[in-house]
Amino acid sequence: MIALGPLLIEGPLGMAPLAGFTDSPFRRLVRRFGAALTFTELISAEGIARGNRKTYDLMRFHKDERPLGIQIFGKDAARMAEAAARVEDLGPDLIDINVGCCAPKVCHSGSGAALLKDLDLLGAIASAVVKRVKLPVSAKIRLGWDDTSRNHLETLRVLEDSGVSFITVHGRTRAQRYTGSADWDAITEVRERARIPVIGNGDIHSHDQALQRLGESGCAAVMVGRGAIGNPWVFGTHVPSMRERAAVIREHIDLMVEDFGPYGLVLMRKHLVRYVHGVRNASRFRDAFVHQHTYEEIIALVDSLAELPESHDEEGGATGIPHIEPEDME
Ligand SMILES: Cc1cc2nc3c(=O)[nH]c(=O)nc-3n(C[C@H](O)[C@H](O)[C@H](O)COP(=O)(O)O)c2cc1C
CATH class of the missing domain: 1.10.1200 (Non-ribosomal Peptide Synthetase Peptidyl Carrier Protein; Chain A)
Structure with a gap:
């Protein structure tokens, strides 16, 4: 068992939230193949507060997905706290705050990765959410808004001070979106300075690589995102026929x-x-x-x-990181 603050998970590999992919059926599958923690995609605090039916549909889950985090996004502390209270009533294991989404319609409204530019507001949101619910609260961040404003260590401090149980770090800035490669040295730096557990994330596409990143960074756990699409076996060592x-x-x-x-x-x-x-x-x-x-x-x-033969073709096998970009973040 691995302790992420009060949340216990069975192993060190989790499934990262992927809007449009990590729905309830997929979460059940990856959980069975060894993902020790699953998340919903980002869910709008405004939609939750309005009781929007589509928003609530996104939060339906099955017991086989546990431990499950419901991830919320927003830019208003009172609204986020209210949304968290409603989410708590649905009975997930964790509430996660999105501090990394780079989609224009999320960022331009001041939510998601835009919170990296306003750490006072981030602190107010995280504190309000932590105070409002009994469930563990976590946050998923990027390294900063852009290369000239990388502030992962300050962001860590603010989140620790607000009482979150752990954080997940995607090793890119908002400006990078999904280009370049994840900076695992920066993730390691966060882990070294942190008083709370850190989950590392970015560009993991095989089980071996996951264990290597875990060992090198010293993180409590790592999360796989795109590498699990079409390859839920990434969480284990068995290569399926x-x-x-x-x-x-x-x-x-x-x-x-x-x-x-x-x-x-x-x-x-x-x-x-x-x-x-x-x-x-x-x-x-x-x-x-x-x-x-x-x-x-x-x-x-x-x-x-x-009936196909087991051989892989010139596309490089079933474990290459797929080129998936978030287009529909509804
Ligand atoms: C299609 C897609 C949708 C995503 N949706 C979310 C999301 O809803 N919430 C979130 O925190 N991150 C989201 N992300 C970011 C991933 O969780 C992850 O941090 C990122 O893809 C890097 O990990 P990877 O290289 O293992 O994919 C999304 C990424 C992609 C490609």
């Missing part, structure tokens, strides 16, 4: 349809194209997945995957 992959993809499809109805098949497409990354004739499968619409057609394609 094509037959096992196909069985898990089928299960994923069924969970999506169960949770979202027929629209689950549409949502599943972006996962399907990642699941075939690295398999022989991947582009043929990708095209086919986008054009097949019925459940039966998609299942037939997935079943044909099970």
